[in-house]
Amino acid sequence: xxxxxxxxxxxVTGSSGYIGSxxxxxxxxxxxxxxxxxxxxxxxxxxxxxxxxxxTDEESLATAFERVETAHGNVIASVVHLAAYFDLxxxxxxxxxxxxxxxxxxxxxxxxxFDVEQFIFVSTMLVHAPTEPGDPITESxxxxxxxxxxxxxxxxxxxxxxxxxxxxxxxxRPAGVYDDEGHSAFLAQQIAxxxxxxxxxHFYPGExxxxxxxxxxxxxxxxxxxxxxxxxxxxxxTVMLLAEAEVxxxxxxxxxxxxxxxxxxxxxxxxxxALAYAGTWTQDAVLDEDPFQKPWMVSIANDHYExxxxxxxxxxxxxxxxxxxxxxxxxxxxxxxxPYSWYxxxxxxxxxxxxDKAIGADEDKADAAxxxxxxxxxxxxxxxxxxxxxxxxxxxxxxxxxxxxxxxASSPFxxxxxxxxxxxxx
Numbered sequence: 001x002x003x004x005x006x007x008x009x010x011x012v013t014g015s016s017g018y019i020g021s022x023x024x025x026x027x028x029x030x031x032x033x034x035x036x037x038x039x040x041x042x043x044x045x046x047x048x049x050x051x052x053x054x055x056t057d058e059e060s061l062a063t064a065f066e067r068v069e070t071a072h073g074n075v076i077a078s079v080v081h082l083a084a085y086f087d088l089x090x091x092x093x094x095x096x097x098x099x100x101x102x103x104x105x106x107x108x109x110x111x112x113x114f115d116v117e118q119f120i121f122v123s124t125m126l127v128h129a130p131t132e133p134g135d136p137i138t139e140s141x142x143x144x145x146x147x148x149x150x151x152x153x154x155x156x157x158x159x160x161x162x163x164x165x166x167x168x169x170x171x172x173r174p175a176g177v178y179d180d181e182g183h184s185a186f187l188a189q190q191i192a193x194x195x196x197x198x199x200x201x202h203f204y205p206g207e208x209x210x211x212x213x214x215x216x217x218x219x220x221x222x223x224x225x226x227x228x229x230x231x232x233x234x235x236x237x238t239v240m241l242l243a244e245a246e247v248x249x250x251x252x253x254x255x256x257x258x259x260x261x262x263x264x265x266x267x268x269x270x271x272x273x274a275l276a277y278a279g280t281w282t283q284d285a286v287l288d289e290d291p292f293q294k295p296w297m298v299s300i301a302n303d304h305y306e307x308x309x310x311x312x313x314x315x316x317x318x319x320x321x322x323x324x325x326x327x328x329x330x331x332x333x334x335x336x337x338x339p340y341s342w343y344x345x346x347x348x349x350x351x352x353x354x355x356d357k358a359i360g361a362d363e364d365k366a367d368a369a370x371x372x373x374x375x376x377x378x379x380x381x382x383x384x385x386x387x388x389x390x391x392x393x394x395x396x397x398x399x400x401x402x403x404x405x406x407x408x409a410s411s412p413f414x415x416x417x418x419x420x421x422x423x424x425x426x
Contacts, residue, residue, distance in 0.1 A: 007032045008077035008117075010228065011068070013055070013107070015044035018183060019122070019220065020082045024048045026221040027228070031077065034068060055083055055103030065110045078118040078228045079111065084156075086149050088185065090296030096152040104156050108163045118231040119160065120170045120224060125213075125241060127154040127173065130303035133209065133247075138308045139173070139239045147296055161237060168236045170227050172220075175243035175307060179217040180330050181345050187214070187331075188346035189292050194257045194266060195335060196352060200293075201254075203269055205276030206301030208251030213243035213307055216322035226316040234315060243307035244320045256325065260332040273298050 008031050014020040015035030021044065024033055028047035035044025039052040051067060054060040068076075085099040104121070111119070128137045129144035145151040160169050178184035182191065193201030223242050227234070248256070251268050258266020276298045312318040335342040339353040 009034065009068075009072050009075065010078045010080065011036055011076060012044070012048065012080045012082065013037070013053075014081075014083035015048055015050075016042045017082060019177065019217065021045050022217055023080060023082070023221050023224055026218075026225055030225075031228070032072065034072075036064060036083070055106060056098045058106055058109075061106050061110045065114070069114070074113065075115045076111070076117065078120060078231060079107075079116060080120045080122070080224060080228075081107065082122050085152070088292070088294065090147055090294050092148045096148055100152040100156050101159060104159050105163060108160070108165070108167070111167060112165060116167045118170060118228065118234075119164055119167045120172060120227055121156065121160045122224075123153045123157055123171055123173045124150060125173045125175045125243060125305060125307060126150045127157065128305075130300075130305055133304055133306070136306035136308040137241065139241055139311055146300065168231065168234065169238070170231075170234060171237075171239045172223060172227070173239065173241045174220050174223075175213045175215040175305070177217050177220055178214050178324070178327070178331075180327060181334060182331050182342070183217070183346060184214070185292075185347070188348060190253070191257055191261075191332065191335065192343070192346075192348055192352075194254065195261050195339070197262070200279075202267055203271045203276070204250055204254075204301065205271055205273045205298045206250070208254075208268060208270055209249040210302055210304040211247045211249045211253065212303075212305040213245070213247050214324045215243050215320065216324075216327065219244075219318075219320040219322055222321075223312060223316065223318045226318050230316045238315065240312040240315065240318075241307050241309055242312060242318070242320075243305075243309060244323055245307075245309070246323045246325060247304075247306050248324060253324075256328055257332065260329055261336065273301065276301070 010027055010031040011034045012020055012023055012027075013036040015024055015033075016037045020035070020037070021042075024035060024045045024047050027033055028045075033048035035048035035050050036053045037044055037050070038054065044050050049071075051064045052060075053064045081104065083099070083103060085093065085095040087093060087095075108119070125137075127143050127145050127150055129142045131137050131141070143154055145154045157171050160171065176184055176186065178187055182188045190201075220242060223240070227238075227240075254266050254268040258264060276293075277295055280293050280295050280298065309319065340350050343350040343353055
Protein backbone atom coordinates (compact mmCIF):
# COMPACT_ATOMS: atom_id res chain seq x y z
CA UNK A 1 0.00 0.00 0.00
CA UNK A 2 1.13 3.56 -0.64
CA UNK A 3 2.20 5.81 2.23
CA UNK A 4 2.00 9.56 2.62
CA UNK A 5 5.75 10.14 2.12
CA UNK A 6 5.90 8.35 -1.22
CA UNK A 7 5.94 10.20 -4.50
CA UNK A 8 2.61 10.40 -6.37
CA UNK A 9 1.98 7.50 -8.71
CA UNK A 10 1.87 8.03 -12.49
CA UNK A 11 1.09 5.35 -15.07
CA VAL A 12 2.36 5.82 -18.62
CA THR A 13 0.98 3.66 -21.41
CA GLY A 14 3.15 3.12 -24.47
CA SER A 15 6.06 3.71 -22.10
CA SER A 16 8.76 2.05 -24.22
CA GLY A 17 8.02 4.14 -27.29
CA TYR A 18 9.83 7.19 -28.63
CA ILE A 19 7.67 9.65 -26.67
CA GLY A 20 6.82 7.36 -23.76
CA SER A 21 10.41 6.58 -22.79
CA UNK A 22 11.25 10.30 -22.81
CA UNK A 23 8.22 11.07 -20.66
CA UNK A 24 9.41 8.46 -18.16
CA UNK A 25 12.83 10.11 -17.96
CA UNK A 26 11.29 13.57 -17.55
CA UNK A 27 8.96 12.52 -14.70
CA UNK A 28 11.34 10.23 -12.82
CA UNK A 29 12.54 12.74 -10.23
CA UNK A 30 9.04 13.74 -9.09
CA UNK A 31 6.84 10.66 -9.39
CA UNK A 32 6.62 6.94 -8.88
CA UNK A 33 6.28 5.55 -12.36
CA UNK A 34 4.68 2.46 -13.83
CA UNK A 35 5.17 1.77 -17.50
CA UNK A 36 2.35 -0.10 -19.21
CA UNK A 37 3.52 -1.70 -22.44
CA UNK A 38 3.57 -4.88 -24.48
CA UNK A 39 5.52 -7.89 -23.28
CA UNK A 40 7.91 -7.76 -26.23
CA UNK A 41 11.05 -5.63 -26.31
CA UNK A 42 11.86 -2.80 -25.98
CA UNK A 43 10.80 -2.25 -22.40
CA UNK A 44 10.26 1.01 -20.49
CA UNK A 45 13.31 2.79 -19.04
CA UNK A 46 14.62 1.50 -15.73
CA UNK A 47 13.11 4.53 -13.96
CA UNK A 48 9.68 2.93 -14.30
CA UNK A 49 8.29 -0.31 -12.97
CA UNK A 50 7.40 -2.35 -16.04
CA UNK A 51 3.94 -3.91 -16.18
CA UNK A 52 3.20 -5.85 -19.35
CA UNK A 53 -0.25 -5.38 -20.82
CA UNK A 54 -2.26 -6.00 -23.97
CA UNK A 55 -4.73 -3.18 -24.54
CA THR A 56 -6.85 -5.44 -26.71
CA ASP A 57 -7.34 -7.94 -23.87
CA GLU A 58 -9.60 -7.16 -20.87
CA GLU A 59 -8.07 -9.89 -18.72
CA SER A 60 -4.56 -8.58 -19.35
CA LEU A 61 -5.55 -5.10 -18.19
CA ALA A 62 -7.44 -6.43 -15.17
CA THR A 63 -4.39 -8.41 -14.08
CA ALA A 64 -2.16 -5.36 -14.50
CA PHE A 65 -4.38 -3.19 -12.32
CA GLU A 66 -4.58 -5.88 -9.65
CA ARG A 67 -0.80 -5.68 -9.49
CA VAL A 68 -0.93 -1.88 -9.28
CA GLU A 69 -3.42 -1.93 -6.42
CA THR A 70 -1.51 -4.59 -4.48
CA ALA A 71 1.79 -2.74 -4.73
CA HIS A 72 0.68 0.90 -4.65
CA GLY A 73 -2.87 1.19 -3.40
CA ASN A 74 -5.78 2.76 -5.26
CA VAL A 75 -4.62 6.39 -5.63
CA ILE A 76 -3.22 7.33 -9.02
CA ALA A 77 -2.08 10.90 -9.59
CA SER A 78 -2.17 10.68 -13.38
CA VAL A 79 -2.46 8.26 -16.25
CA VAL A 80 -0.59 9.45 -19.35
CA HIS A 81 -2.15 7.55 -22.24
CA LEU A 82 0.21 7.40 -25.22
CA ALA A 83 -0.39 3.89 -26.55
CA ALA A 84 -2.11 3.93 -29.95
CA TYR A 85 -1.95 2.38 -33.39
CA PHE A 86 -0.48 4.23 -36.36
CA ASP A 87 0.68 3.39 -39.85
CA LEU A 88 1.60 5.39 -42.93
CA UNK A 89 -0.65 3.58 -45.38
CA UNK A 90 -3.49 6.06 -45.01
CA UNK A 91 -5.88 3.10 -45.22
CA UNK A 92 -8.44 1.92 -42.64
CA UNK A 93 -7.13 -0.77 -40.32
CA UNK A 94 -8.95 -2.84 -37.69
CA UNK A 95 -6.11 -2.08 -35.27
CA UNK A 96 -7.36 1.49 -34.90
CA UNK A 97 -10.55 0.13 -33.36
CA UNK A 98 -8.87 -2.68 -31.42
CA UNK A 99 -5.95 -0.73 -29.97
CA UNK A 100 -6.67 3.01 -30.02
CA UNK A 101 -10.43 3.13 -29.48
CA UNK A 102 -11.12 -0.21 -27.80
CA UNK A 103 -7.92 -0.07 -25.75
CA UNK A 104 -8.90 3.33 -24.35
CA UNK A 105 -12.38 2.08 -23.46
CA UNK A 106 -10.95 -0.90 -21.61
CA UNK A 107 -8.36 1.24 -19.85
CA UNK A 108 -10.99 3.69 -18.58
CA UNK A 109 -13.20 0.83 -17.38
CA UNK A 110 -10.33 -0.65 -15.36
CA UNK A 111 -9.60 2.74 -13.79
CA UNK A 112 -13.10 3.19 -12.34
CA UNK A 113 -12.41 1.47 -8.98
CA PHE A 114 -9.33 3.68 -8.45
CA ASP A 115 -9.05 7.22 -7.15
CA VAL A 116 -7.62 8.76 -10.32
CA GLU A 117 -6.74 12.43 -10.11
CA GLN A 118 -6.14 12.89 -13.82
CA PHE A 119 -6.27 11.10 -17.19
CA ILE A 120 -4.14 12.61 -19.98
CA PHE A 121 -4.80 11.54 -23.55
CA VAL A 122 -2.22 12.62 -26.13
CA SER A 123 -4.12 13.24 -29.35
CA THR A 124 -2.96 15.31 -32.35
CA MET A 125 -3.35 18.82 -33.70
CA LEU A 126 -4.48 17.20 -36.95
CA VAL A 127 -7.94 16.36 -35.65
CA HIS A 128 -8.71 19.96 -36.60
CA ALA A 129 -9.60 21.13 -40.08
CA PRO A 130 -6.74 22.97 -41.79
CA THR A 131 -6.78 26.74 -41.82
CA GLU A 132 -5.36 29.62 -43.86
CA PRO A 133 -2.09 31.52 -43.34
CA GLY A 134 -2.59 34.12 -40.65
CA ASP A 135 -5.60 32.34 -39.13
CA PRO A 136 -4.38 30.05 -36.30
CA ILE A 137 -6.56 27.25 -35.00
CA THR A 138 -7.72 27.19 -31.38
CA GLU A 139 -9.13 24.40 -29.24
CA SER A 140 -12.63 25.38 -30.39
CA UNK A 141 -11.78 25.32 -34.12
CA UNK A 142 -13.71 22.79 -36.26
CA UNK A 143 -12.84 19.11 -35.93
CA UNK A 144 -12.43 17.52 -39.34
CA UNK A 145 -10.12 14.51 -39.40
CA UNK A 146 -9.58 13.39 -43.01
CA UNK A 147 -7.61 10.16 -42.55
CA UNK A 148 -7.96 6.97 -40.46
CA UNK A 149 -5.22 7.87 -37.96
CA UNK A 150 -6.62 11.34 -37.34
CA UNK A 151 -10.15 9.99 -37.15
CA UNK A 152 -9.05 7.41 -34.57
CA UNK A 153 -7.68 10.20 -32.40
CA UNK A 154 -10.84 12.29 -32.73
CA UNK A 155 -13.07 9.32 -31.90
CA UNK A 156 -10.88 8.43 -28.92
CA UNK A 157 -11.16 11.99 -27.63
CA UNK A 158 -14.92 11.48 -27.64
CA UNK A 159 -14.56 8.18 -25.78
CA UNK A 160 -12.46 9.91 -23.13
CA UNK A 161 -15.06 12.64 -22.68
CA UNK A 162 -17.98 10.20 -22.49
CA UNK A 163 -16.49 7.35 -20.46
CA UNK A 164 -14.09 9.00 -18.00
CA UNK A 165 -17.00 8.87 -15.49
CA UNK A 166 -15.79 11.50 -13.07
CA UNK A 167 -12.07 11.21 -13.76
CA UNK A 168 -10.67 14.68 -14.63
CA UNK A 169 -9.33 14.57 -18.18
CA UNK A 170 -6.72 16.46 -20.18
CA UNK A 171 -6.58 16.14 -23.96
CA UNK A 172 -3.34 17.37 -25.48
CA ARG A 173 -3.20 18.06 -29.22
CA PRO A 174 0.46 18.37 -30.19
CA ALA A 175 1.93 19.27 -33.56
CA GLY A 176 4.38 16.91 -35.27
CA VAL A 177 7.06 15.90 -32.79
CA TYR A 178 10.79 15.96 -33.55
CA ASP A 179 14.09 16.18 -31.65
CA ASP A 180 17.76 17.00 -32.21
CA GLU A 181 18.25 13.77 -34.17
CA GLY A 182 15.20 14.34 -36.34
CA HIS A 183 12.90 11.49 -35.33
CA SER A 184 10.04 12.78 -37.46
CA ALA A 185 9.13 10.52 -40.36
CA PHE A 186 8.10 13.34 -42.70
CA LEU A 187 10.88 15.72 -41.75
CA ALA A 188 13.51 12.97 -41.97
CA GLN A 189 12.33 11.94 -45.44
CA GLN A 190 12.40 15.55 -46.58
CA ILE A 191 15.95 16.05 -45.28
CA ALA A 192 17.15 12.75 -46.75
CA UNK A 193 15.77 13.60 -50.18
CA UNK A 194 17.72 16.85 -50.24
CA UNK A 195 20.84 15.24 -48.76
CA UNK A 196 20.86 12.66 -51.56
CA UNK A 197 19.94 15.37 -54.07
CA UNK A 198 17.10 13.28 -55.45
CA UNK A 199 15.34 14.81 -58.42
CA UNK A 200 11.96 14.07 -56.84
CA UNK A 201 12.92 16.29 -53.88
CA HIS A 202 12.69 19.33 -56.16
CA PHE A 203 8.93 18.87 -56.61
CA TYR A 204 5.94 19.44 -54.34
CA PRO A 205 2.26 18.77 -55.21
CA GLY A 206 0.94 21.86 -53.52
CA GLU A 207 1.46 25.54 -52.74
CA UNK A 208 4.99 26.18 -51.49
CA UNK A 209 3.73 28.75 -48.99
CA UNK A 210 1.70 26.27 -46.92
CA UNK A 211 3.20 24.58 -43.89
CA UNK A 212 2.66 23.10 -40.47
CA UNK A 213 4.22 23.81 -37.08
CA UNK A 214 6.40 21.29 -35.28
CA UNK A 215 6.97 20.56 -31.60
CA UNK A 216 10.25 19.56 -30.00
CA UNK A 217 10.03 16.41 -27.92
CA UNK A 218 11.35 18.14 -24.81
CA UNK A 219 8.60 20.77 -25.10
CA UNK A 220 5.95 18.05 -25.32
CA UNK A 221 7.30 16.26 -22.24
CA UNK A 222 7.43 19.60 -20.43
CA UNK A 223 3.75 20.18 -21.22
CA UNK A 224 2.86 16.73 -19.89
CA UNK A 225 4.91 17.34 -16.75
CA UNK A 226 3.24 20.72 -16.16
CA UNK A 227 -0.22 19.20 -16.77
CA UNK A 228 0.41 16.69 -14.00
CA UNK A 229 1.86 19.29 -11.64
CA UNK A 230 -1.18 21.53 -12.13
CA UNK A 231 -3.77 18.74 -12.07
CA UNK A 232 -5.60 20.13 -9.03
CA UNK A 233 -6.13 23.49 -10.75
CA UNK A 234 -7.34 22.31 -14.16
CA UNK A 235 -10.98 21.99 -15.14
CA UNK A 236 -12.51 18.48 -15.28
CA UNK A 237 -12.29 18.54 -19.09
CA THR A 238 -9.24 20.41 -20.34
CA VAL A 239 -8.09 20.58 -23.97
CA MET A 240 -4.80 22.20 -25.00
CA LEU A 241 -3.03 22.65 -28.32
CA LEU A 242 0.76 22.39 -28.29
CA ALA A 243 2.96 23.69 -31.11
CA GLU A 244 5.73 26.08 -31.98
CA ALA A 245 4.55 29.50 -33.13
CA GLU A 246 6.84 29.39 -36.15
CA VAL A 247 5.38 27.89 -39.32
CA UNK A 248 7.85 27.44 -42.17
CA UNK A 249 6.25 27.14 -45.61
CA UNK A 250 7.31 24.03 -47.50
CA UNK A 251 9.40 26.03 -49.96
CA UNK A 252 11.17 27.95 -47.19
CA UNK A 253 11.88 24.75 -45.28
CA UNK A 254 13.32 23.20 -48.45
CA UNK A 255 15.59 26.21 -48.96
CA UNK A 256 16.81 26.11 -45.37
CA UNK A 257 17.63 22.40 -45.54
CA UNK A 258 19.37 22.77 -48.90
CA UNK A 259 21.50 25.64 -47.63
CA UNK A 260 22.49 23.72 -44.50
CA UNK A 261 23.36 20.51 -46.35
CA UNK A 262 24.87 21.78 -49.59
CA UNK A 263 25.52 25.48 -48.97
CA UNK A 264 23.48 26.37 -52.02
CA UNK A 265 19.98 27.39 -53.05
CA UNK A 266 17.59 24.45 -53.27
CA UNK A 267 14.97 24.95 -55.97
CA UNK A 268 11.52 23.48 -55.35
CA UNK A 269 8.79 23.51 -57.99
CA UNK A 270 5.06 23.16 -57.35
CA UNK A 271 3.56 20.47 -59.61
CA UNK A 272 -0.07 19.47 -60.33
CA UNK A 273 -1.44 16.90 -57.87
CA ALA A 274 -2.41 14.65 -60.80
CA LEU A 275 1.26 14.33 -61.69
CA ALA A 276 2.17 13.42 -58.13
CA TYR A 277 -0.66 10.87 -57.90
CA ALA A 278 0.60 9.27 -61.10
CA GLY A 279 4.11 9.20 -59.69
CA THR A 280 3.16 7.39 -56.50
CA TRP A 281 1.08 4.91 -58.49
CA THR A 282 3.96 4.32 -60.92
CA GLN A 283 6.43 3.62 -58.14
CA ASP A 284 4.08 1.16 -56.50
CA ALA A 285 2.33 -0.57 -59.41
CA VAL A 286 4.78 -0.24 -62.31
CA LEU A 287 8.23 -0.12 -60.70
CA ASP A 288 7.15 -2.48 -57.88
CA GLU A 289 8.63 -0.22 -55.22
CA ASP A 290 7.28 0.71 -51.82
CA PRO A 291 7.68 4.50 -51.81
CA PHE A 292 7.33 6.61 -48.69
CA GLN A 293 5.11 9.03 -50.62
CA LYS A 294 1.52 7.78 -50.63
CA PRO A 295 -1.51 9.12 -52.53
CA TRP A 296 -3.08 10.40 -49.31
CA MET A 297 -0.04 12.64 -48.76
CA VAL A 298 -0.75 14.31 -52.09
CA SER A 299 -4.37 14.87 -51.03
CA ILE A 300 -3.29 16.95 -48.00
CA ALA A 301 -0.36 18.77 -49.63
CA ASN A 302 -2.20 22.11 -49.54
CA ASP A 303 -3.32 21.81 -45.91
CA HIS A 304 -1.99 24.63 -43.75
CA TYR A 305 -1.86 24.79 -39.95
CA GLU A 306 -1.02 27.52 -37.51
CA UNK A 307 -1.74 27.12 -33.80
CA UNK A 308 -2.76 29.47 -30.99
CA UNK A 309 -1.22 28.02 -27.81
CA UNK A 310 -2.42 30.76 -25.45
CA UNK A 311 -4.59 28.32 -23.50
CA UNK A 312 -1.58 26.18 -22.55
CA UNK A 313 0.23 29.35 -21.50
CA UNK A 314 -2.71 30.43 -19.37
CA UNK A 315 -3.47 27.07 -17.75
CA UNK A 316 -0.05 25.48 -17.16
CA UNK A 317 2.33 28.37 -17.92
CA UNK A 318 3.70 26.49 -20.92
CA UNK A 319 5.31 27.85 -24.04
CA UNK A 320 7.68 26.10 -26.44
CA UNK A 321 11.39 26.65 -25.88
CA UNK A 322 12.49 25.50 -29.32
CA UNK A 323 12.04 26.53 -32.95
CA UNK A 324 12.56 24.16 -35.83
CA UNK A 325 14.62 26.76 -37.69
CA UNK A 326 17.03 26.87 -34.73
CA UNK A 327 17.26 23.09 -34.40
CA UNK A 328 17.63 22.31 -38.13
CA UNK A 329 21.38 23.16 -38.08
CA UNK A 330 21.84 20.61 -35.29
CA UNK A 331 19.84 17.92 -37.10
CA UNK A 332 21.59 18.43 -40.43
CA UNK A 333 25.04 18.56 -38.84
CA UNK A 334 24.41 15.20 -37.20
CA UNK A 335 23.47 13.85 -40.62
CA UNK A 336 26.63 15.22 -42.22
CA UNK A 337 28.81 13.93 -39.38
CA UNK A 338 27.51 10.37 -39.56
CA PRO A 339 25.00 9.74 -42.39
CA TYR A 340 24.78 6.00 -41.80
CA SER A 341 23.86 6.31 -38.11
CA TRP A 342 21.47 9.20 -38.78
CA TYR A 343 19.60 7.15 -41.38
CA UNK A 344 19.30 4.20 -39.00
CA UNK A 345 18.13 6.37 -36.10
CA UNK A 346 15.43 7.85 -38.31
CA UNK A 347 14.25 4.51 -39.69
CA UNK A 348 15.54 5.19 -43.21
CA UNK A 349 17.32 2.84 -45.58
CA UNK A 350 20.92 3.23 -44.42
CA UNK A 351 22.15 1.29 -47.46
CA UNK A 352 21.56 4.44 -49.49
CA UNK A 353 24.41 6.14 -47.62
CA UNK A 354 26.60 3.12 -46.91
CA UNK A 355 29.21 4.60 -49.26
CA ASP A 356 29.45 7.64 -46.95
CA LYS A 357 30.17 5.32 -44.02
CA ALA A 358 32.89 3.55 -45.96
CA ILE A 359 34.41 6.82 -47.13
CA GLY A 360 34.49 8.13 -43.57
CA ALA A 361 36.20 4.99 -42.32
CA ASP A 362 38.77 5.20 -45.12
CA GLU A 363 39.54 8.81 -44.30
CA ASP A 364 40.11 7.99 -40.62
CA LYS A 365 42.57 5.28 -41.56
CA ALA A 366 44.32 7.57 -44.00
CA ASP A 367 44.70 10.30 -41.39
CA ALA A 368 46.12 7.83 -38.88
CA ALA A 369 48.60 6.33 -41.31
CA UNK A 370 49.43 9.55 -43.17
CA UNK A 371 50.67 7.30 -45.92
CA UNK A 372 49.25 8.96 -49.03
CA UNK A 373 48.52 12.40 -50.45
CA UNK A 374 45.36 13.47 -48.62
CA UNK A 375 44.07 15.93 -51.20
CA UNK A 376 44.28 13.46 -54.08
CA UNK A 377 42.44 10.78 -52.13
CA UNK A 378 39.80 13.28 -51.03
CA UNK A 379 39.13 14.37 -54.60
CA UNK A 380 38.90 10.75 -55.70
CA UNK A 381 36.35 9.95 -53.00
CA UNK A 382 34.30 13.03 -53.74
CA UNK A 383 34.20 11.94 -57.36
CA UNK A 384 32.99 8.47 -56.33
CA UNK A 385 30.32 10.03 -54.14
CA UNK A 386 29.17 12.31 -56.98
CA UNK A 387 28.93 9.40 -59.39
CA UNK A 388 26.85 7.40 -56.92
CA UNK A 389 24.45 10.29 -56.36
CA UNK A 390 24.25 10.91 -60.09
CA UNK A 391 23.21 7.30 -60.51
CA UNK A 392 20.29 7.77 -58.11
CA UNK A 393 19.37 11.07 -59.75
CA UNK A 394 19.23 9.48 -63.20
CA UNK A 395 16.83 6.87 -61.88
CA UNK A 396 14.52 9.73 -60.87
CA UNK A 397 14.81 11.31 -64.31
CA UNK A 398 13.37 8.11 -65.76
CA UNK A 399 10.71 8.11 -63.06
CA UNK A 400 9.76 11.76 -63.66
CA UNK A 401 9.43 11.10 -67.40
CA UNK A 402 7.03 8.24 -66.72
CA UNK A 403 5.00 10.44 -64.36
CA UNK A 404 4.71 13.16 -66.95
CA UNK A 405 3.55 10.70 -69.59
CA UNK A 406 0.93 9.25 -67.27
CA UNK A 407 -0.28 12.67 -66.26
CA UNK A 408 -0.63 13.81 -69.87
CA ALA A 409 -2.44 10.60 -70.80
CA SER A 410 -4.92 10.97 -67.96
CA SER A 411 -5.32 14.76 -68.01
CA PRO A 412 -8.66 16.39 -68.94
CA PHE A 413 -7.20 17.38 -72.31
CA UNK A 414 -6.28 13.80 -73.14
CA UNK A 415 -9.62 12.44 -72.02
CA UNK A 416 -11.59 15.21 -73.70
CA UNK A 417 -13.45 15.95 -70.46
CA UNK A 418 -12.89 19.69 -70.57
CA UNK A 419 -12.25 22.33 -73.18
CA UNK A 420 -9.09 24.43 -72.87
CA UNK A 421 -11.18 27.35 -71.59
CA UNK A 422 -12.92 25.28 -68.93
CA UNK A 423 -9.67 23.81 -67.67
CA UNK A 424 -7.98 27.18 -67.34
CA UNK A 425 -10.79 28.41 -65.12
CA UNK A 426 -10.46 25.58 -62.58
